[in-house]
Amino acid sequence: MSKVHVIHENPTWLPPLVQAFDQIGLPWAEMDLSRGTFDLSRPPPEGVFYNRMSASSHTRGHRFAAELTVGVLAWLARHGRRVVNGSPALDLEISKVRQYAALEQAGLRVPRTVMVQDENGAVAEAARQHFGTGPVILKPNRGGKGLGVRLFASAEALAAHLQDAPADEAPVDGIWLLQDYIRAPRPVITRAEFVGGRFVYAVEVDTTAGFELCPAEACETGDAFCPVGQTPASAAPAPRFNILREGIEPELRAKLEGFLARSGVDVAGIEFIRTPEGQVLVYDVNTNTNYNPGAEEAAGVAGTPRSGPGTLAAFLAAELGRTQRQAA
Known part of the structure; x- marks a missing residue:
C-alpha cells in the first residue's frame, strides 16, 4: 500500500502530526533514521517521503543521523520517489552559512555574520576584530532549536566564556558563527x-x-x-x-x-x-x-x-x- 513515510530521528515531535494524519485517514509509516541498515540494490517502498531530519539530532545521541539521511535521500531520488523537503532542504537545515547564502541570493537580508573554524582563541580574536567593544552573538553553524546560541555584552565576555567552556559545547561541524546583535x-x-x-x-x-x-x-x-x-x-x-x-x-x-x-x-x-x-x-x-x-x-x-x-x-x-x- 502506498503511504506517507515520515523520516525522522525524534519520535517525541510526531504526535501532533499523527493526530492530523489520522483525522483525515492519511496512511503513513515511520522511517526512523537515528540509525539503520538499507539494501541500496533494492527499491524503496512506494509512496511519498516527508523528511523531518533535524540539525539538532546530534544533541539526542544521533550524531550521524543527518549523514545517514543524506544517503537515504540519494537512494530515494535514484528511484524517483517524491520527497517532501529533499536533499536541498536538508543541506540548508544543517548549515546556517548555506542558509544565509541562499537567503541573500533571493534578495533577503541577513545579520552581519563572521564564520570561524579554529581554536577558541581565534574565535575570541575574530570577535574583537569584527565587533569591537559591542555585543556579539555566538552560535554554531549547525544547531537547531536555538541550541548553543549565546549573546555576550562584549568580545571580552565571549573570550572569558570560551576559555572555560567544556569541549562538548563546540559545534558539531567545527564552525562557529559570530553575528551582530539586533x-x-x-x-x-x-x-x-x-x-x-x-x-x-x-x-x-x-x-x-x-x-x-x-x-x-x-x-x-x-x-x-x-x-x-x-x-x-x-x-x-x-x-x-x-x-x-x-x-x-x-x-x-x-x-x-x-x-x-x-x-x-x-x-x-x-x-x-x-x-x-x-x-x-x-x-x-x-x-x-x-x-x-x-x-x-x-x-x-x-x-x-x-x-x-x-x-x-x-x-x-x-x-x-x-x-x-x-x-x-
Missing part, C-alpha cells in the same frame, strides 16, 4: 510558517527568556542565556508564542515564498527580526518545523485544516494522491 523595538522575533511553499501563518515569539525558541511542547529549553539589557520574564502576562492574525506584509511573504521555491524547500519555519527602522533581517530557516499547540488554540485554528499540522496533512495527502495517479 536590538529590536520590542523583545520579539517572528516565525513565518510555510507548507507546500505557501504561507500558513506567522507566530510572534517573546525572546525575553532566551534564544531557544522551539515551539513544540516536547522541547525542554532549560536555562537560556538572556539578551543584553533584558531580564528573564517568566512572569510576563503575554504567552511566549502568539499567532499574528494580520500575518505578514505581502512583499515579504512573496520574497520568502520565492526563496523556498528557489531552494527546493516545501515545509519550513523562517525566523526574522525587525530593526528599530523596520528593516527585516532573516536569521534562521528551520525545515524540521514544529507548531505550538497553545498558540493555535488561542487563535482558534487548533485541530482544524487551518492549523500547521492540518495544513501539512492536507498537503501530504494531495502529494500522495498525485503520485498514485501518476503511477496508475
Whole structure:
C-alpha cells in the first residue's frame, strides 16, 4: 500500500502530526533514521517521503543521523520517489552559512555574520576584530532549536566564556558563527510558517527568556542565556508564542515564498527580526518545523485544516494522491 513515510530521528515531535494524519485517514509509516541498515540494490517502498531530519539530532545521541539521511535521500531520488523537503532542504537545515547564502541570493537580508573554524582563541580574536567593544552573538553553524546560541555584552565576555567552556559545547561541524546583535523595538522575533511553499501563518515569539525558541511542547529549553539589557520574564502576562492574525506584509511573504521555491524547500519555519527602522533581517530557516499547540488554540485554528499540522496533512495527502495517479 502506498503511504506517507515520515523520516525522522525524534519520535517525541510526531504526535501532533499523527493526530492530523489520522483525522483525515492519511496512511503513513515511520522511517526512523537515528540509525539503520538499507539494501541500496533494492527499491524503496512506494509512496511519498516527508523528511523531518533535524540539525539538532546530534544533541539526542544521533550524531550521524543527518549523514545517514543524506544517503537515504540519494537512494530515494535514484528511484524517483517524491520527497517532501529533499536533499536541498536538508543541506540548508544543517548549515546556517548555506542558509544565509541562499537567503541573500533571493534578495533577503541577513545579520552581519563572521564564520570561524579554529581554536577558541581565534574565535575570541575574530570577535574583537569584527565587533569591537559591542555585543556579539555566538552560535554554531549547525544547531537547531536555538541550541548553543549565546549573546555576550562584549568580545571580552565571549573570550572569558570560551576559555572555560567544556569541549562538548563546540559545534558539531567545527564552525562557529559570530553575528551582530539586533536590538529590536520590542523583545520579539517572528516565525513565518510555510507548507507546500505557501504561507500558513506567522507566530510572534517573546525572546525575553532566551534564544531557544522551539515551539513544540516536547522541547525542554532549560536555562537560556538572556539578551543584553533584558531580564528573564517568566512572569510576563503575554504567552511566549502568539499567532499574528494580520500575518505578514505581502512583499515579504512573496520574497520568502520565492526563496523556498528557489531552494527546493516545501515545509519550513523562517525566523526574522525587525530593526528599530523596520528593516527585516532573516536569521534562521528551520525545515524540521514544529507548531505550538497553545498558540493555535488561542487563535482558534487548533485541530482544524487551518492549523500547521492540518495544513501539512492536507498537503501530504494531495502529494500522495498525485503520485498514485501518476503511477496508475
